[in-house]
Amino acid sequence: MAPHEDGENNFSDDDFLNDIPADALEELENNAIAFTQAQIKAPPSSDYGDELDDDDLDDAVVIDEARSAPAVVPFVHRNNLNPVARQEQIRKQRYGDTNIVNRHRNNIGPPLPHQSNRLPQPLSVPIQREASNPSRQRSQSIADGDNDALKKLVQELQQKNKALEQEALSKNGEISILRGxxxxxxxEYERTQVAKEKLHAEQLAKLQKDREAAEIAARNAAIERDFIKQDLFEETERVKKLNKAKNTKDVQVMTPKKTKPMPFRDGFDDDEIEVLSPSKISPSKFQKRQPGTPSRAAKRKRKVNDSPSASALDMIPIPDEPLQLQKIPLLDESILERLVLQDDRSDFLAAMLDHRPNRDHLKTLEALSKHALTSSPNESLSSLILGEMPRIGAKKPISEVPSEFCLFLIHLWSKCIDEKCFSPIYLFVDILTYALELKTLSIVPHIIDQLIPLVQKTADLVAIPRFISEPTDPFDKDINVSTCLALTHLTALGCVPELEHITRFWKLVRWDFVLLxxxxxxxxxxxxWMLRILSTGILKDSFGSIQEASPQFRASTNAAHIIERLTYPLFEVLCLPTNVAEADxxxxxxLRLQIVSLMTGMTRSPYAGNALASxxxxxxxxxxxxxxxxxxxxDHKAGRDDSARLISLATRLLxxxxxxxxxxxxxxxxVIRGGSQKYLLCLARLNFSEDDLxxxxxxxxxxxxxxxxMLEMVxxxxxxxxxxxxLSNE
Incomplete structure (x- = not known):
């Protein structure tokens, strides 16, 4: 058979079969039998292919691992094969499947199942795949275990990382706090050092001034000493001269001693007679001669003032100190003291009689003459006062006259309240206020037991209708609550110096009157005015009213109620009495300034401060x-300075x-809307107020x-x- 045009060889030629050795078929059969046997497992290769050389890659066989089952090789009987098929099988076993090569070269798909003329693939490939599956599963299970361990390790490391990050964050916070x-x-240390340096500088300047003042005083003392020495010297000299003159004068008035008789006895001194010849007498007698008594004729020639007898008779020595008349007391000292006290009483009573509420008003006694009690309409109030004045202090110490006068006025005031005669009450309030201004400490302790209940009773006539929103007519025309409270405040000030008196005062003040x-x-x-009165009630163990005898009264509850009413105007605007209009x-x-000042004063008392904080x-x-x-x-409105002052006081108190x-x-x-936000915002704003804003x-x-x-605390x-x-971005 001629060869094909496509270049394929024809293996059916007889010459080709003759060239095959005789044992070739046996060898092929043995090889086929060997292929059907189980293969020896090769050691597992490295995962990275390090055991393969470049030369091994040329002889490598591609295994289709996608197939789940090995290919089934049909059994072919040796006798059923024709020579052509046998030659084809031998060719494939020796040279391989050329179709596979051509298939890969021409990108042809897998062979069709109906091609039965081809020999099956060797069984070594599927056997090797089946043998490698357990080891692969074991390696895969080991890999899965390693993956789980790695995942756990990663989770632990992540948790440790988070813990370390949290610890680092807390450490950073602590470091920031420590740095702050x-x-x-x-x-604070620098501020303290500056304050100490300033204090030391002030002390040094003060010491310098004191030293300079001491030096000036020393110089002045030295100068004064020199002047005193000079004055003393001059005075001593003057005394010496006076003594000398006195001695001389005393000598002149004394009777002269009788001199020895002279030889001549002519009335002249013998030394005045010149001897014609000194040689007549001896020199010793000439030198020892003494003046003799003047002669009778010479005596007649003397003046009367020069006569010693006349001087002795006429001049009488007068002592230096003149005669002092003995002081005879005209009045007894006790009488003078009583007269002085009597004058003081007269001054006080005169001031009371001359009192008037204002410049354009009548005197108080003249105005009281127009009012009379219902029980005695024919006798005016002024006549009652004038009739009582002679009796006041008659049987009392004179120092209690002012208090007795005030007690009588309080008695008349009380009778006016009882008899509902309200028109003269403002006169009693005004004159009592004037009396307490003159003699506060000497009057207040004696009248508080009668005055304080009466003032509260009078103020209730107007305050209670206001509280229940009822008309205050006709009481408000004659009763001024502010003047009554002013009188109460003056009384409280008079009791402040003594703890006993101020305690007695607050026992007389009703707790409901304070709340009212x-x-x-x-x-x-x-x-x-009630704020001013409460400022005197900040005691060590109490605040406000003290009513231990009342079973319904509790000091802590009363203090809480007072603070509740006291702090209400801090966040609400007050309205005018009996009116819906707001105050200016x-x-x-x-008013808020006074409230914050009172609250600041409360912190000085442990009891009041604890009540305020709780x-x-x-x-x-x-x-x-x-x-x-x-x-x-x-907002930059009027009163900005007062607002800044109020902010300073409130922040310092907080x-x-x-x-x-x-x-x-x-x-x-x-308790307030947005309290936390307001607190942080206020503190932040105040913190930046130091930047010259x-x-x-x-x-x-x-x-x-x-x-x-305070901001660092929250x-x-x-x-x-x-x-x-x-805040910096605003």
Missing amino acids: KMGKSET MLSQKQAVADFE ADVVLK HPTAIGRLVSLISDELDILY FHLVTRYEFDMQKKLS VFESGIDPDIPGCALE VTPEEGEAIQEA
């Missing part, structure tokens, strides 16, 4: 006040309460430090930085 505290301590006057329905002036902003601002709404209302005043401060007492701040802030210029310089310390350093960044 260190910076604060450094600032602190009501928002009362006048602002009356509210302010300036009036409310001044009150459920006081601190929250104080924070609300600071927030509102900061908003008013930024700082004292926060740092001194322990309480739940969030619970205190929950315009609106905050009136705030005291120590307030930013207080705000910063925020972390990161939150503080966020707040600072937020």
Whole structure:
């Protein structure tokens, strides 16, 4: 058969069969039998193919592992094969399947099943795949176990990483806190050092001034000493001269001693007679000669003043000190003392008689002459007072005259209340106020037992109708509640120096009267007067009224009620009495200043300070006040200086309460709307007020430090930085 045109060889040629060795078929049969046997497992190759050389890749056989089952090789009987098929089988076994090569070369798909003339593939490939499956499964299970272990290890490492990150974050927070505290301590240390240096400089300057003053005083003392020495010397000389003159004068008035008789006895001294010849007498006698007594004739020639007898008779020595008349007391000292006290009593009574409520008003006694009690209409009140004056102090010590006079006025006032004669009450209130202003300490302790209940009873006539929103006519025409409270305040001031008196005063003040006057329905002036009165009731163990005998009274409950009424105007605007109109902003601002000042004074007492810190709404209302005043401060309206002062006082009070007492701040802030936000915002604003800002210029310089310390108690350093960044971007 001729060869085909496509170049394929024809293996059916007889010459080709003759060239095949005789044992070739046996060898092929043995090879086929060997292929059908189980193959020896080769050692597992490396996963990375390190055991294969480049030469092995040329002889590598591609195994189709996608097939799940090995190919079934049909058994072909040796006798059924024709020579052509046998030659084809031998050719394939020796040279391989050329169709496979051509298939890969021409990208032809897999052979069709109906091609039965081709020999099956060797069984070594599927056997090798089946043998490698268990080892692959074992390696896959080992890999799965390794993956689970790795996953667990990764999870543990992630957890450790998170723990380390959390620990690092907490360490950073602690470091930030320590840095803040260190910076604060450094600032405090620098401030302390500056204060110490300033104090030392002041002390040094003071010592320098004292030293200079001492030097000046020493120089002045030395100069004064020199002057005194000079004066003493001059005085000594003058005394010496006076003594000498006195001695000389005493000598002149004394009778002269009788001299020895002279030889000549002519009335002249012998030394006045010149001897014609000194040689007549001896020189020794000439030198020893003494003047003799003048002669009779010479005596007649002397003047009368020169006569020693005349001087001795006429001149009488007068002692230096003149005669002093003995003092005879005209009046006894006790009489003079009584007269002085009598004059003091007269002055007080004269002042009372001359008193008038104002310049255009009649004198009080003249005005009282127009009023009379219902029980005695024919006798005026002024006549009762004038009739009582002679009796006042007659049987009492004179020092109690003012208190006796005031007690009589209080008696008349009480009778007017009982008989519903209200028109002269304002006169009694005014004259009693004037009397207490003159002699507060000497009058108040003697009249508080009668005065305080009467004042409260009088004020109730107007205050109670206001509280229940009823008309106050006709009482408000004749009764002024503010003047009654002013008189009460003056009485309290007179009791403050003595603990016994002030305690007795607050035992007389009713607790319901205090709450009544602190009501928002009362006048602002009356509210302010009650604040002044309460400032005297801040005692060590009590605040406000003291009524131990009343079973319904509890000191802690009473203090809580007072603080509740006291702090109400801090966040609400008061209205005018019996009117819906709000009070002026300036009036409310001044009232809030007085309230905060009173609350600051309460912190001096352990009892009142603890009551203020434990009150459920006081601190929250104080924070609300600071927030509102900061908003008013930024509005740049009138009264900005007072707002800045109020902010300073309130912040200082809040700082004292926060740092001194322990309480739940969030619970205190929950009583107002947005309390926590207002608290943080207020503290943040106040913290930045130290940066030479315009609106905050009136705030005291120590307030930013207080705000910063309170801010550090409620925020972390990161939150503080966020707040600072937020405020700096506004």
